[in-house]
Structures are given as structure tokens and as C-alpha cells.
Amino acid sequence: MTPTGIEAVFLANRDKLVRFLAARGAGDAAEDLVQDLWVKMAGRMDGPIANPLAYLYRAADMLMIDRYRSRRQAERRDQDWAEDQHLQEAGPEPPAERALVARQTAERVAATLTALGERPATVFRRARIEGIPQRQIAAELGVSISTVESDLRMAAHALAALKDQIG
Amino acid sequence: MSQDPVNPIDDVALDWALRMADPARADWDGFTDWLEANPVHAAAYDRMTAALLDAEDSLRAHPDVIAPEPVIVEAEPPRRRPLRWIGGAVAAALVGAVGVGLWSERPQPYVIETAAGEVRRVPLADGSAIMLAGGSRITLDHADPRRAVMERGEALFQVRHDDRHPFSVDARGLALTDLGTVFDVRLGRRMTRVAVAEGAVMVNPRGAALRLDAGQAVLAEGNRLVRQTVAAEAVGGWRDGRLAYDGAALSDVAEDLARFLGRPVAVRPSVAGQAFRGTIDLNAVRRDPRLLGALLNVAVREDGQGWMLEPRG
Structure with missing residues (x-):
């Protein structure tokens, strides 16, 4: 059986995806990761995909982001554990406290966005939380796409700066 | 930067x-x-x-x-009309008017509830009236006849307009303010719909301030507001036993039927999303439920006390 659709696209672009993953920080593991990626993706393909190559790239990109985030989380857990050892008595943070901290973080994120003004906050929410295309956001707000882009950039900067502060 | x-x-x-x-x-x-x-x-x-x-x-x-403002989406893709935002000053004036302590008495809330299949007219002290559809519930206030809180079902508001004291309705978090009006509010399981027959209604005067004129409706689902065009004369048609739809999901139609006919109407998931366009004559359907099948393009099966709408075999 000749491969069709996304499989054909995958096979034709396998080398490019390996190169991408290597540059993306996977190094020598890029070959293995590309194979993992395909196994994962082949299992949950439903419906036609508009741009299969971009879809594969994005999936590879997200795979690396997930790896980064889970690595960072593990490091944080280790660090917490080390601190707990240090404090002997202190068990893990109680759930209520953790929920409170999470809520305070969300409030700071929201405050950072609202401080930029109503439009940048709306643009960020529509684009990044709700996944609305920028063209549509521009139409809804009656502004140009470049305004939407610059609002988005401004919001992203503010959030990156906040992240620097709160870790 | x-x-x-x-x-x-x-x-x-x-x-x-x-x-x-x-x-x-x-x-x-x-x-x-x-x-x-x-x-x-x-x-x-x-x-x-x-x-x-x-x-x-x-x-x-x-x-x-972040308490997002509702997002307004135009429902008719072919002709994109500019959004009808109302100026901030006008909206602020409206909010001010609503908030004025004119009705300074303590609230004296009372609840009116209808059984499924029942329709009741509720006259208000200011000359306005509310037609409450079956299976509905609304909270009113003796101390302030210009306020209503819809809790369930559907109601048609015939409001005597007063510029200085706009009539306001809270429809499951959606704030409505009349601008001289007959309008219908329906709280569905999934979404809230507001349709205007006469005059105009301001939706969420504090936030999006979306103005609906006669022949316009808005569907609210979560934070999303979708504007629609409706036949103004069909708004509140349920008073005369007519339910008009323009592309509603069968699950929503079934919800209405259950409320107006006073019996359970269920839909098989495979047809629940099917769109229906047309008008249902409730009296005719009451006499002969099989009519529904032809109208909605489903099979109607008697199911104990109620009906089950199924795909046609």
C-alpha cells in the first residue's frame, strides 16, 4: 500500500523534521524523537489537515516544549524536596495553600495584562487563550493586523517580564 | 520598549x-x-x-x-455589517439611570413560576407585562417593578418605556436594558437567547453594550454573543402557539417542545445537532404528534409520558 496524505508528507520531510528537532535542542536524540512523534501522531489522526507539513512541525515543536516544561517541573520538585529535607517538619505544601498561590499568580497575570489597557488584554486573551485567528480579532476590534500583532507582542513582553520576577 | x-x-x-x-x-x-x-x-x-x-x-x-467582556460575533457571514457599538457615554448614562436610587424601598422579591405547558400573563405595577411560557421561573420585586431576574424558561417582556427608569432584566448573568420594547428571553440548557420584536434592547450596558433592534436577536453561550436576524413578528409567537426557528439544533427545539407541551421530549444524539428551519404549530402537534416527524425530518416514538425523536429508519 502506498502511503497517502500526511504519511506521505511525513516520509518526504522526515529529514527536515530531524534537522529541526536537532536544532530545537534534541541533539542526537532527534532521530528517535521524530519516530516517537510519528507513532503518537499516526494513532490520533482524524479528518483532513489543511497543511500537513506545518502540522507536523508544530507537533514536533510542542513535543520539545512539553519536554522542557516537564523537565523544569521535575527540577522544581527536587528543589522543593531538598528544602523540605532542610526544614525537617515541613511536609509538602498543603493543597489549600497551593491553590491560593496559584490563584494569586493568576491574579498577577491578569493585572499585568489589564495594566496594558483594554485592547492589548483582549487581543492576548482572544488570540492566546481562545485561539482566535489574528485576522478575525483585527476585524472584531476594527484595527489592523499589525496593531493586533503589536498588542500581542506588548502583552507577551509584559508576561515574560512578570515570569522573570515570580519565577 | x-x-x-x-x-x-x-x-x-x-x-x-x-x-x-x-x-x-x-x-x-x-x-x-x-x-x-x-x-x-x-x-x-x-x-x-x-x-x-x-x-x-x-x-x-x-x-x-480576567472577567472577559462578551465577544460579539456576527452570525451572517455573507454581508458583514459593522458592529453596532454604542458610545461609551450613552452606555454610561444608561448604567447611571439603572443605578439611581429611585426605588429606595427595600427589595421585596417574589417569584412566579409556571408548570410545563402553562402560559401566564404577569401584569406589573408600571403598566408593563410579562408573558411567562411553560416551565419558567422569574423573580420580580414589589419595591421595583422595573427589574426582573429570569431564572428558567422563556418570557416575553412588553415593557412600558420610561427613559428615566429603563426596565432591566438579568438573564443568567446577561444584563438587558430596554430602550422601549417588546422582547423575548429564552434560557436554554446550552445558551440564552434574546430576541426583539419592537423597540430596542441594550445587552450588557456595562460591558459590550450591544444594541438589538426589532428583528434582531443575540445568542449567548458562555462569553460569546452571536448576533442573529429574526422575523420580528415571530418573536414571542409561542403566545399564539407558534414556534419559529431558523437553523436551531433539534435538541433546542425539543427543549422548547417539552416546555410548551408539558411532556418530556428527548432526542437521540445522532439527530440532536440537526438544524431545523420552520414554524411549529403547537396546537396541531398536540392533536397529532406524528406531524412533528414530517416537520422535523425525524421519527417520533411515544416513550412513556413523552416522545423520543429518532433518526428515520
């Missing part, structure tokens, strides 16, 4: 993070080149992307902290 604490590489990485998440702007070859140009680029991109995702996850987990 010179005072920005983000360093130059992070700055570029942040731009890539935004860009690669946007299918319309993603450039995977260009991005690969940038990553290959310097090994620290990948790490910066990870950090910046994670910073954004962390912030977004945090907001998603606490949706109330």
Missing part, C-alpha cells in the same frame, strides 16, 4: 514564540535557520514559550480573574 527587562535574544525568541503559534505567520524554515544560528536560541525559545504557556494555563485555570 527600551526599559523592558527582557534581553535581546529573549526578545527575538518571544517574537518567534508568538509567530510559530500562529498558523498564518509560521515560517518553519526561517525558524530552523534561526535556531541553528546559535545553540542558545533553542533554550531562549523554550523559556519564552513556557513563560507564555504558564501565564495562559494560569488564566485558564482561573477564568474569573
Whole structure:
């Protein structure tokens, strides 16, 4: 059986995806990761995909982001554990406290966005939380796409700066 | 952005993070080149992307902290009309008027509830009237006849307009203010619908301030408001036993039928999303439920006390 659709696209672009993953920080593991990626993706393909190559790239990109985030989380857990050892008595943070901290973080994120003004906050929410295309956001707000882009950039900067502060 | 604490590489990485998440702007070859140009680029991109995702996850987990304004979406794609925003000053004036302490007495709330299949007219002290459809519940206030809180079902408001004291309705969090009006409010399981027969209604005067004129409706689902066009004369047609639809899901139609006919009407999931366009004559259907089958293009099966709408075999 000749491969069709996304499989054909995958096979034709396998080398490019390996190169991408290597540059993306996977190094020598890029070959293995590309194979993992395909196994994962082949299992949950439903419906036609508009741009299969971009879809594969994005999936590879997200795979690396997930790896980064889970690595960072593990490091944080280790660090917490080390601190707990240090404090002997202190068990893990109680759930209520953790929920409170999470809520305070969300409030700071929201405050950072609202401080930029109503439009940048709306643009960020529509684009990044709700996944609305920028063209549509521009139409809804009656502004140009470049305004939407610059609002988005401004919001992203503010959030990156906040992240620097709160870790 | 010179005072920005983000360093130059992070700055570029942040731009890539935004860009690669946007299918319309993603450039995977260009991005690969940038990553290959310097090994620290990948790490910066990870950090910046994670910073954004962390912030977004945090907001998603606490949706109330940003309390988004409802988003208005035009429902008719072929002709895109400009959104009808009302000026902030007008909206503010309306809010002011609603908030004025004219009805300074203590609230004396009372509840009116109808059984499924029942329709009741509720006259108000100011000359307005509310027609309450079956299976509905509304809270009113003896101390302030210009306020109503819809809790369930559907109601047609025939409001005597008073510029100084607009009539306001709270429809499951959607604030409505009349601008001289006959309008219908329906609280469905999934969405709230407001349709205007005469005059105009302001939806959410404090926020989006969306004005609905006669022949217009808005569907609210979560934070999303979708504007629709309706036949003004069909709004509140249920008073005369007519239910008019323009592309409603069968599950919504069944919900209405149950409320107006006073018996359970269920839909098989395979046809629940089927769209219906047309008018249902409730009296005719009461006499002969099989009519529904032909009208809705389903099979109607008697199911104990009620009906089950199924795909036609």
C-alpha cells in the first residue's frame, strides 16, 4: 500500500523534521524523537489537515516544549524536596495553600495584562487563550493586523517580564 | 520598549514564540535557520514559550480573574455589517439611570413560576407585562417593578418605556436594558437567547453594550454573543402557539417542545445537532404528534409520558 496524505508528507520531510528537532535542542536524540512523534501522531489522526507539513512541525515543536516544561517541573520538585529535607517538619505544601498561590499568580497575570489597557488584554486573551485567528480579532476590534500583532507582542513582553520576577 | 527587562535574544525568541503559534505567520524554515544560528536560541525559545504557556494555563485555570467582556460575533457571514457599538457615554448614562436610587424601598422579591405547558400573563405595577411560557421561573420585586431576574424558561417582556427608569432584566448573568420594547428571553440548557420584536434592547450596558433592534436577536453561550436576524413578528409567537426557528439544533427545539407541551421530549444524539428551519404549530402537534416527524425530518416514538425523536429508519 502506498502511503497517502500526511504519511506521505511525513516520509518526504522526515529529514527536515530531524534537522529541526536537532536544532530545537534534541541533539542526537532527534532521530528517535521524530519516530516517537510519528507513532503518537499516526494513532490520533482524524479528518483532513489543511497543511500537513506545518502540522507536523508544530507537533514536533510542542513535543520539545512539553519536554522542557516537564523537565523544569521535575527540577522544581527536587528543589522543593531538598528544602523540605532542610526544614525537617515541613511536609509538602498543603493543597489549600497551593491553590491560593496559584490563584494569586493568576491574579498577577491578569493585572499585568489589564495594566496594558483594554485592547492589548483582549487581543492576548482572544488570540492566546481562545485561539482566535489574528485576522478575525483585527476585524472584531476594527484595527489592523499589525496593531493586533503589536498588542500581542506588548502583552507577551509584559508576561515574560512578570515570569522573570515570580519565577 | 527600551526599559523592558527582557534581553535581546529573549526578545527575538518571544517574537518567534508568538509567530510559530500562529498558523498564518509560521515560517518553519526561517525558524530552523534561526535556531541553528546559535545553540542558545533553542533554550531562549523554550523559556519564552513556557513563560507564555504558564501565564495562559494560569488564566485558564482561573477564568474569573480576567472577567472577559462578551465577544460579539456576527452570525451572517455573507454581508458583514459593522458592529453596532454604542458610545461609551450613552452606555454610561444608561448604567447611571439603572443605578439611581429611585426605588429606595427595600427589595421585596417574589417569584412566579409556571408548570410545563402553562402560559401566564404577569401584569406589573408600571403598566408593563410579562408573558411567562411553560416551565419558567422569574423573580420580580414589589419595591421595583422595573427589574426582573429570569431564572428558567422563556418570557416575553412588553415593557412600558420610561427613559428615566429603563426596565432591566438579568438573564443568567446577561444584563438587558430596554430602550422601549417588546422582547423575548429564552434560557436554554446550552445558551440564552434574546430576541426583539419592537423597540430596542441594550445587552450588557456595562460591558459590550450591544444594541438589538426589532428583528434582531443575540445568542449567548458562555462569553460569546452571536448576533442573529429574526422575523420580528415571530418573536414571542409561542403566545399564539407558534414556534419559529431558523437553523436551531433539534435538541433546542425539543427543549422548547417539552416546555410548551408539558411532556418530556428527548432526542437521540445522532439527530440532536440537526438544524431545523420552520414554524411549529403547537396546537396541531398536540392533536397529532406524528406531524412533528414530517416537520422535523425525524421519527417520533411515544416513550412513556413523552416522545423520543429518532433518526428515520
